[in-house]
Amino acid sequence: MEHPSTFAGCREADQDWYDLFSRGARDWLRHNEKVRRAVRDKLPEVLANADVLGGDRSRTVKVPVRFLEHCRFRLRDADEMLGAGQGDVKPGDQLAAPGQQQGDDQGEGGNNEGGVQLLLELKIDDIVEWLWEELQLPNLQSKTGATQDDDYRREGWSRRGVRSRLDRRRSLKESLKRRAVDPDGPAFTDEDLRFRQLVMRRQPATQAVVFFAMDVSSSMRDRDRQLAKTFFFWVVEGLRRQYARLELVFIAHTVKAWEFDESEFFQVRGSGGTVASSAFSLVRDTIAGRYDPARYNIYLFYGSDGENFKDDHEAAEASLREIATLASFVGYVETPATEERALDSETGGIFRTVADEGRAVGSYALTTNESVWDAIRAFFREHVAAEAG
Amino acid sequence: MAGTIETYGRKIEDLARAQGLDFYPVQFEEVPDSFMMEVAVYGLPVRMPHWSFGVRYIYQLIQHRMGHSRLFEVVFPGNPGRAYLAKGNSVQENTLVVAHVLGHADFSKHNELFRRSQQEVGYRIVDQAAGHARQIAAAMEEHGQERVEQILDAALALEAHIDAFKGLRRERYPEFVEEQLIDDDTFRQRFHRLPGDERPAPQHEPKKRASLPLQPERDLLWFIAQYAPDLEGWERDIFLAVREESFYFYPVFACQIMNEGWASYWHARLLREADFIPQNEYLDAIKTHSDVVRPHAADRQASLSINPYHLGFCMWESIIDNLGMEKAMQIRAQDDDFGFIRNYLTAELAEELKLFRYKASNDGAVEVVDREINALRDAILAPKYSFGAPAIAVRHVEADGTLHLVHEHGTDGRGLDFKRSEKVLDYLHRVWRRPVKLDTVDARGEGRTLRTPAE
Numbered sequence: 001m002e003h004p005s006t007f008a009g010c011r012e013a014d015q016d017w018y019d020l021f022s023r024g025a026r027d028w029l030r031h032n033e034k035v036r037r038a039v040r041d042k043l044p045e046v047l048a049n050a051d052v053l054g055g056d057r058s059r060t061v062k063v064p065v066r067f068l069e070h071c072r073f074r075l076r077d078a079d080e081m082l083g084a085g086q087g088d089v090k091p092g093d094q095l096a097a098p099g100q101q102q103g104d105d106q107g108e109g110g111n112n113e114g115g116v117q118l119l120l121e122l123k124i125d126d127i128v129e130w131l132w133e134e135l136q137l138p139n140l141q142s143k144t145g146a147t148q149d150d151d152y153r154r155e156g157w158s159r160r161g162v163r164s165r166l167d168r169r170r171s172l173k174e175s176l177k178r179r180a181v182d183p184d185g186p187a188f189t190d191e192d193l194r195f196r197q198l199v200m201r202r203q204p205a206t207q208a209v210v211f212f213a214m215d216v217s218s219s220m221r222d223r224d225r226q227l228a229k230t231f232f233f234w235v236v237e238g239l240r241r242q243y244a245r246l247e248l249v250f251i252a253h254t255v256k257a258w259e260f261d262e263s264e265f266f267q268v269r270g271s272g273g274t275v276a277s278s279a280f281s282l283v284r285d286t287i288a289g290r291y292d293p294a295r296y297n298i299y300l301f302y303g304s305d306g307e308n309f310k311d312d313h314e315a316a317e318a319s320l321r322e323i324a325t326l327a328s329f330v331g332y333v334e335t336p337a338t339e340e341r342a343l344d345s346e347t348g349g350i351f352r353t354v355a356d357e358g359r360a361v362g363s364y365a366l367t368t369n370e371s372v373w374d375a376i377r378a379f380f381r382e383h384v385a386a387e388a389g
Numbered sequence: 390m391a392g393t394i395e396t397y398g399r400k401i402e403d404l405a406r407a408q409g410l411d412f413y414p415v416q417f418e419e420v421p422d423s424f425m426m427e428v429a430v431y432g433l434p435v436r437m438p439h440w441s442f443g444v445r446y447i448y449q450l451i452q453h454r455m456g457h458s459r460l461f462e463v464v465f466p467g468n469p470g471r472a473y474l475a476k477g478n479s480v481q482e483n484t485l486v487v488a489h490v491l492g493h494a495d496f497s498k499h500n501e502l503f504r505r506s507q508q509e510v511g512y513r514i515v516d517q518a519a520g521h522a523r524q525i526a527a528a529m530e531e532h533g534q535e536r537v538e539q540i541l542d543a544a545l546a547l548e549a550h551i552d553a554f555k556g557l558r559r560e561r562y563p564e565f566v567e568e569q570l571i572d573d574d575t576f577r578q579r580f581h582r583l584p585g586d587e588r589p590a591p592q593h594e595p596k597k598r599a600s601l602p603l604q605p606e607r608d609l610l611w612f613i614a615q616y617a618p619d620l621e622g623w624e625r626d627i628f629l630a631v632r633e634e635s636f637y638f639y640p641v642f643a644c645q646i647m648n649e650g651w652a653s654y655w656h657a658r659l660l661r662e663a664d665f666i667p668q669n670e671y672l673d674a675i676k677t678h679s680d681v682v683r684p685h686a687a688d689r690q691a692s693l694s695i696n697p698y699h700l701g702f703c704m705w706e707s708i709i710d711n712l713g714m715e716k717a718m719q720i721r722a723q724d725d726d727f728g729f730i731r732n733y734l735t736a737e738l739a740e741e742l743k744l745f746r747y748k749a750s751n752d753g754a755v756e757v758v759d760r761e762i763n764a765l766r767d768a769i770l771a772p773k774y775s776f777g778a779p780a781i782a783v784r785h786v787e788a789d790g791t792l793h794l795v796h797e798h799g800t801d802g803r804g805l806d807f808k809r810s811e812k813v814l815d816y817l818h819r820v821w822r823r824p825v826k827l828d829t830v831d832a833r834g835e836g837r838t839l840r841t842p843a844e
């Protein structure tokens with residue numbers, strides 16, 4: 001029997017439209033976009049759980065997230081499920097013992113995550129951006145006032161100058177003006193040339209120094225350091241938006257204070273008692289020696305569990321007051337043992353006294369990961385308020 | 390010298406027709422592995438975009454990389470049928486695949502479920518699905534990705550909830566119902582016409598507004614598309630596009646054992662009889678065959694699932710041996726997996742295949758229960774009813790527009806997973822735009838109503 005051939009042959013090459021893009025990859029990217037947004041909605045938890053202060057200064061945070069599940073109606077898991085299998089067994093045989101995971105031939109991939117985890121890489125800049133949106137804060141403005149820099153800036157035009165500062169647009173304009181009056185004149189003359197002119201002017205300072213001081217006496221636990229560290233990190237990232245140059249100084253203290261570099265700072269472990277004034281004095285001396293308050297915006301953050309020698313009260317208060325008069329903002333983060341007694345401590349009292357004198361001083365209690373988020377929020381709100389005031 | 394797939398393909402086709410197979414033309418296309426993988430994820434070569442496919446794609450990609458799955462072919466019924474072969478396959482593998490595809494093509498031309506589905510959905514599902522994809526891409530362009538996604542979240546979550554037996558094209562319910570007259574049926578009418586039993590002419594009652602729906606409605610996609618209070622035209626179209634694809638998928642799902650078995654039977658038989666294939670190439674091809682239809686991984690004593698290729702293959706062999714080819718052709722035309730397993734999976738065959746029933750406890754223990762044939766058939770078929778989805782129906786639309794769903798937990802034997810079901814109700818709520826509630830039962834069998842928005 002004659003019949004038209006079914007087997008039209010294997011087409012290829014002429015129809016490789018599917019090579020142009022991958023639908024799977026497209027939908028996968030869309031999934032990731034949704035995850036990103038879900039993460040953003042839960043930023044506090046993410047911030048708190050992510051180890052944002054990894055050793056390297058990469059500008060991203062890696063956050064482990066679960067895949068989104070597109071839900072369907074499904075029966076609840078039963079205590080016992082019946083199924084059909086195939087193989088050389090007899091009734092009563094135990095194919096798996098309690099507690100043992102079942103083999104991988106249980107159905108197809110489906111919604112089973114199969115141990116795959118998505119590591120979402122978030123840009124720290126994006127997180128800070130979200131943070132700003134969430135707080136509904138205006139972008140911080142560089143403040144003008146006490147802190148000033150002298151620098152050259154462009155201002156006006158001159159008829160003479162070096163070639164690199166020639167303003168072609170402006171020069172052409174001059175040429176057109178001249179030729180409007182004298183249509184037969186040459187295209188360009190030396191008289192047409194205009195050069196950008198630089199002058200020395202006072203400008204608002206765009207640099208800042210942030211002091212992080214921390215009590216590393218034996219009463220500070222690892223958890224306390226971790227909380228303080230997370231807080232410090234986000235504060236720096238927030239301030240980076242404001243200043244072109246940001247310098248960081250790390251100071252740890254027990255009864256004495258030392259300056260450390262960043263990598264060592266969070267590892268430092270001291271023993272013995274706590275004399276806060278030692279740290280404050282070192283901050284004050286460092287400012288005097290290296291950071292002219294006329295040219296730097298100064299920030300101090302001090303982390304402690306709130307304990308301090310009673311005898312140190314006056315010295316600590318006095319040196320803190322001195323710093324507060326120079327600084328744009330002073331923050332105190334306390335990691336109290338219990339939430340109830342938060343900020344109701346010896347050190348807390350010192351900061352409160354100075355704050356009550358009208359200085360830009362804020363105090364924050366860090367008890368849980370979530371409270372870090374609250375503290376960051378509170379800091380930026382107060383900071384903006386202090387700027388405005 | 391080895392033949393090419395073209396020459397083998399044509400010869401295999403002639404052989405298939407000589408053996409009595411009958412099929413629409415099939416367009417074959419060789420495609421890269423990546424394409425095969427996407428088809429496995431989407432079920433269709435070009436399908437509407439949705440993020441959930443992205444998740445499945447990644448799992449598939451990982452599995453593929455780890456060598457868990459290898460896809461030899463995909464075939465789409467229709468006139469012409471479409472089949473895709475993996476470019477990476479050897480000529481021997483693809484010769485077998487062509488034979489296999491022709492088995493599928495014969496099956497889908499003759500099987501009643503496939504025939505009806507194709508009459509309703511159409512004979513060019515690949516192009517139709519691509520059309521849906523374009524339509525949805527255009528909707529995204531016009532209404533924004535978020536809004537379209539909202540519709541797809543709901544529609545795709547209800548993908549399994551169609552009523553295949555009521556058909557794709559359905560009229561809306563009548564708006565009014567006549568008062569039910571008891572003497573509607575002819576026997577009563579004749580009874581009343583007996584002498585001496587005059588009865589007053591039936592009075593015409595005023596028309597009564599029909600309750601919505603008239604009976605519990607299982608086709609949730611249809612019901613929502615038709616009756617959602619505020620659904621816009623383009624949103625309804627998306628619902629109907631998803632529903633149409635579900636109607637296409639239904640026979641594929643409901644005849645999987647028969648269909649894969651039939652295709653495997655025929656590829657084995659056609660290869661055996663293909664004297665134009667040199668001996669060494671035949672051995673390579675038949676090796677591929679035994680990989681596909683083996684009951685379970687060779688290094689395992691037993692498997693907790695049944696390979697539908699193997700089960701179907703063995704059942705067809707036994708049917709053809711015992712009942713003859715004519716009867717087999719009739720079965721492939723008339724049955725689906727439910728009839729097939731109930732009628733033709735005999736106790737002897739089940740024993741020969743070493744099928745068993747097991748009990749898996751949620752502490753991880755798995756115990757072999759028995760080999761009783763009826764229970765075994767139930768266990769094989771249980772996950773196959775209506776795409777394996779729970780039995781959920783629309784009970785009523787209340788006066789305030791609340792959509793009242795009911796889970797027929799008696800049929801399913803237990804209640805729903807609350808967390809996921811609530812999420813689905815959330816998807817629905819964004820489309821129905823009135824409250825949505827669902828009756829089911831909790832772990833102790835006590836009634837429980839899930840609501841969105843929560844009260």
